[in-house]
Structure formats: C-alpha cells, structure tokens
Amino acid sequence: MATESSEITTTGYIEHHLTNLICGKTEKGWTCDPYLADQMGFWSFHVDSLGWSVFLGLVFIGLFRMGIPKLSTEAPSGIQNFVEMCVEFVNENVQSIFTSAKNPIIGPMALTVLVWVFLMNLMDLVPVDYLPTLAGNIAAFTGLVEEPGDAYFKVVPTTDPNITLGMALAVFVLIIFYSIKMKGLKGFVAELTLHPFGKYLIPVNFVLEFVNLIAKPISLGLRLFGNLYAGEMIFILIALMLVFNSIAIGLLGVGLHIIWALFHILILALQAFIFMVLTIVYLAMAHETEDH
Amino acid sequence: MNINATLLGQTLAFVLFVAICWRYVWPPIIAIMEEREKRISDGLEAAKKANDSLEEAKLNYEAELDKAKSESADIVEKANQRASQIISEAKTKAEAEAEKIIASANKNLEAEINKTKEALRKDVSEIIVSTTEKILGDEISHEKHEKIISEAAQKI
Numbered sequence: 001m002a003t004e005s006s007e008i009t010t011t012g013y014i015e016h017h018l019t020n021l022i023c024g025k026t027e028k029g030w031t032c033d034p035y036l037a038d039q040m041g042f043w044s045f046h047v048d049s050l051g052w053s054v055f056l057g058l059v060f061i062g063l064f065r066m067g068i069p070k071l072s073t074e075a076p077s078g079i080q081n082f083v084e085m086c087v088e089f090v091n092e093n094v095q096s097i098f099t100s101a102k103n104p105i106i107g108p109m110a111l112t113v114l115v116w117v118f119l120m121n122l123m124d125l126v127p128v129d130y131l132p133t134l135a136g137n138i139a140a141f142t143g144l145v146e147e148p149g150d151a152y153f154k155v156v157p158t159t160d161p162n163i164t165l166g167m168a169l170a171v172f173v174l175i176i177f178y179s180i181k182m183k184g185l186k187g188f189v190a191e192l193t194l195h196p197f198g199k200y201l202i203p204v205n206f207v208l209e210f211v212n213l214i215a216k217p218i219s220l221g222l223r224l225f226g227n228l229y230a231g232e233m234i235f236i237l238i239a240l241m242l243v244f245n246s247i248a249i250g251l252l253g254v255g256l257h258i259i260w261a262l263f264h265i266l267i268l269a270l271q272a273f274i275f276m277v278l279t280i281v282y283l284a285m286a287h288e289t290e291d292h
Numbered sequence: 293m294n295i296n297a298t299l300l301g302q303t304l305a306f307v308l309f310v311a312i313c314w315r316y317v318w319p320p321i322i323a324i325m326e327e328r329e330k331r332i333s334d335g336l337e338a339a340k341k342a343n344d345s346l347e348e349a350k351l352n353y354e355a356e357l358d359k360a361k362s363e364s365a366d367i368v369e370k371a372n373q374r375a376s377q378i379i380s381e382a383k384t385k386a387e388a389e390a391e392k393i394i395a396s397a398n399k400n401l402e403a404e405i406n407k408t409k410e411a412l413r414k415d416v417s418e419i420i421v422s423t424t425e426k427i428l429g430d431e432i433s434h435e436k437h438e439k440i441i442s443e444a445a446q447k448i
Contacts, residue, residue, distance in 0.1 A: 024296070037294065046298040053302060057309040064317045071320060073328040087321045107322070108314035116309060157302075162295060166302025170310075173303075 010240060017128060017236045019152045020046040020160060034152050048135075048153050049160040056119040056157070060112065090114055090276070097280045101182070101287035109174075109283075110276050113167070117224065118272035120157040124231055125261055125268070128239045131155045158228040158271075161221065168221030171279050175216065178286040187289070216282050220275065227271050231264050417441050 023032040024044020037044065064083050076084055090111045098106060132155065136148030145151045157163040179188045192209045193202045238260060241253030421441050 020294070020298075022294075022296075040296070042296050044296045044298075045301055046296070050298055050301050050305070054305050057305060061309065061312055061317060064313070064321070068317075068320050071324045073324055073331055083321060084325060087318070088325065091322070105310070105314050108318040109310045111318060112306075112310045112313045160298065162298035163302045165295070166299040167306045169299065170303045170306040 009243070013240060013243065014236055016149070016152065017132065017232075018154070020154045021048040021152045023047050046154070046160055046162060048155065049157045049163050052123060052155060053120060053157040053163055056123070057112075057116055060115045060119060064111075064115070086115060087111060093277060094280055097277070097284050098287070099284075101284070101289075103178070103283070103287065106280060106283055110280050113279050114272055114276040117158065117167075117275050118269060120163070121228060121268035121272055123156045124159070124228060124235065124264060126155060127257070128155075128232070128235045156228060156232055158224055159232045161225045161229075164225040164228075165217070165221035167275075168217035171220060171282060172217035175213075175282050175286045178283060182287050182289050220278050220282070224271050224275050227267055231260075231267055234260055235264075413446075417444055420444065 019034050021032060022034050022037050022040065022044050023030065024037070024040030025031075026036050026039040032047065063079070064086075066079055071080060091107055094107050094110050132151075132153040133148065135153040136145070136151035139145045139151040140148045154160065176188075179191070183191065192213065193206045195205060196208065197205050235257070238253050238256045241249050241256070244250070418441075421437070
C-alpha cells in the first residue's frame with residue numbers, strides 16, 4: 001500500500017544513502033551541512049569518501065608493510081604469501097604490457113591501484129545501512145546532529161565520481177608527463193596533430209586525437225564509478241524491501257541481497273583489475289616512442 | 293553528480309599512496325622474491341652438480357671395487373700357492389723324517405736281533421756243552437773244548 005508518506009520515505013531513504021557528508025565554505029563560514037552544498041562551490045570536500053579512501057589506502061600500506069620486517073626467502077607464510085601473490089600478479093601484468101620501455105614506478109602504481117580500488121569496492125559488500133547508522137548514532141551521541149537520521153554518510157568511495165575521477169586525473173597527468181618525457185614536447189604535439197590524416201588536416205587530426213586523449217581519463221574514472229554506483233543502487237533498492245513490514249518481502253530481500261552480493265564480488269574484483277590494466281596500458285602507450 | 297575539491301584531494305592521496313608504495317612497499321617484496329628465485333635456481337644448479345659428482349663417484353667406486361676385487365683374487369691365489377708350497381715342503385720333510393726314523397728303528401731292530409742271536413747262541417752252546425758234559429762226564433771240559441764250542445756256536 002503505497003501511501004503519500006511511504007513514497008516520501010522511500011525517496012528519502014534512497015537520497016539519504018546517496019548524499020555525501022560534505023564540508024565546505026559558505027557565506028556563514030565552514031559548515032558540514034549537506035543542505036547547504038549548493039552554496040559551497042568547488043572548494044568543498046566529501047569527508048566520508050575521502051576519509052574511507054585514505055583509511056583504506058592506509059589499510060593497504062599497513063597490510064603490505066606488516067610482514068616486511070620478517071620477510072623470508074625460505075618458506076613464506078601467511079600474510080607474506082598473500083602479499084607476494086598480489087605483487088607477482090601485478091608484476092606479471094605490468095611486464096606483459098610494458099614490453100619495450102621500463103619504468104620502475106608502474107609496478108608500485110599498479111599494485112596500489114589494484115589493492116586500493118579493490119578495498120574501496122569491497123566496502124560495497126558491507127550492508128548499506130550498517131555504517132551510516134553507526135555513524136549517525138555516533139554523531140547524534142556526540143551532539144554533532146540532533147537525530148541519527150540527520151547525519152549523511154556514504155561509505156563506498158568508488159561510488160563517488162570525485163574519487164574515481166581524482167585517480168583518473170592522476171593517471172592523466174602521468175600520461176602527459178611520460179608522453180612529453182619519452183617523445184619530447186615536439187613528439188607529443190606531433191602525435192596529437194599529425195595523424196591520422198597527415199599534416200594538411202591538422203585541425204581535424206587535433207580534434208580527433210584530443211578527444212582520444214581526453215576520453216582516456218574520463219572513461220577510466222566513469223567506468224569504475226558507473227559500475228560501483230549501479231551496484232550500490234541495487235543494494236539500496238534491495239535494502240528498501242526490508243522497510244516494508246512484510247516478512248515475505250523481507251525474506252525475498254535477504255535472498256536477493258545474498259545473490260547480488262555474491263555476483264557483486266565478481267564485479268568488485270573485475271573493476272579493480274580493469275582499472276589497473278587500463279592504467280598500465282595508457283602509460284605503456286605514453287611510453288611508445290615509435291612513429292605511427 | 294557533484295564535482296568538487298574531493299577530486300583534488302583524492303588525486304593527492306593517490307600520488308601519496310603510490311609514492312609510499314613505490315618507496316617502501318614494492319622494493320623489499322620484489323627484492324625478497326628475486327632473492328628467492330636466485331636461491332632456487334642456485335639450488336637446482338647445485339643439485340645438478342651434486343648429481344653429476346655422484347655419478348662420477350659411482351664410476352670411481354665401481355672402478356676401485358673392480359681393482360680391489362682383482363687384487364684380492366691375486367692375493368688369494370698367491371696365498372693358495374704359498375700354502376700348497378708349505379704343505380708340499382712339510383710333506384717332503386715329514387717323509388724324510390719318517391724314513392730316517394724307520395731306518396734307525398730298523399738298525400736298532402737288527403742290532404737287537406743280532407744281540408739276541410748272540411745270546412741265544414751262547415745259551416744254546418752252553419746248554420749243549422753242559423748237557424754233553426753231563427753225558428760224557430769229565431771228558432769234555434769247558435776249558436778244553438773251548439774251540440769246538442765256539443765253532444758250534446758259530447754254526448747255530
């Protein structure tokens with residue numbers, strides 16, 4: 001029975017889950033009120049996305065540094081096995097793509113991307129209400145907000161386009177940096193303007209190549225964002241089934257949640273892997289010095 | 293979709309984490325893996341070498357064993373020869389000794405026989421003389437017929 005109020009609750013529930021904890025500067029000074037987000041302009045931060053992102057980055061560093069003091073060449077065990085497996089997997093991928101040029105930073109970067117993005121994606125498997133409710137209660141308890149429901153807290157960093165495009169931006173900067181470093185400024189400009197149609201159609205070439213160049217970071221960032229945002233959205237919709245006071249629909253919701261979570265494990269790992277591989281491929285292309 | 297400074301914050305975090313990974317995480321793990329790889333290939337090489345030297349040692353051992361076998365066979369043969377030599381020497385010696393003993397025994401025996409013969413002769417002649425004396429009375433006396441008695445004794 002869809003009454004007016006339950007419609008609003010449903011919409012509100014979804015909106016609540018899709019709103020970031022945003023902090024920025026308004027006319028009245030710094031504030032973390034999402035209702036004032038429109039007034040904040042560019043210089044505002046999604047504290048929840050950034051916080052989880054940095055926290056998970058530290059988890060990655062911690063996990064991979066933990067075993068290092070007692071690294072053994074004899075018989076690796078426990079965490080070292082896992083760490084070596086990851087490193088070997090990344091290294092194999094890098095070496096199969098980076099055939100001619102060598103760059104010592106690609107391996108560490110690919111490893112960081114793979115594990116970090118995977119960890120960020122993994123937060124999607126935490127049932128959608130757990131952490132926001134916990135954060136809301138803590139915020140209400142410490143007096144930051146009046147009601148737990150007033151606190152906004154988005155957990156999965158990769159469902160925030162700022163996070164995925166932020167990483168894509170770093171990759172983009174590296175693409176341009178290495179293109180210029182390996183080919184020279186002249187070579188880079190020539191690559192952008194002199195083909196596919198030769199020197200008589202430079203404007204056309206430039207438009208085509210520029211779109212090609214810009215498409216790399218945008219597709220890289222939006223692919224990850226889109227996949228994770230859609231997955232998160234489905235989790236939220238499934239979670240909505242538990243809002244109705246019906247045991248049958250609730251049980252169906254639990255079943256669907258399990259099925260989607262199992263399927264989503266594949267997507268999480270796959271998207272992290274794709275992000276890593278594309279990062280390597282784009283940088284490998286930037287290193288290619290041969291003329292087309 | 294709300295693009296704001298979070299994007300730059302994430303870019304900064306990305307650069308920092310890549311830098312930390314590049315500086316502190318990646319090198320020790322790669323180093324340890326390369327070291328292990330080297331150790332394993334060294335180990336395999338050493339195992340191959342050990343196998344080769346084992347083969348060589350086996351060949352050497354067989355050669356030595358063959359040599360030792362032929363030597364021991366020589367020694368046994370020599371020992372056998374020596375033993376038979378010793379036996380034959382001992383035999384010869386023993387035979388000679390036995391002959392000697394037999395000879396001396398024969399000699400003794402002959403001497404004994406002669407002695408006995410002599411005694412017998414003497415006894416017999418004396419018995420004859422005394423018997424004859426008794427029969428003939430004083431006609432025949434020992435002193436008088438010394439010559440005849442001894443001649444008769446000679447004949448016996």
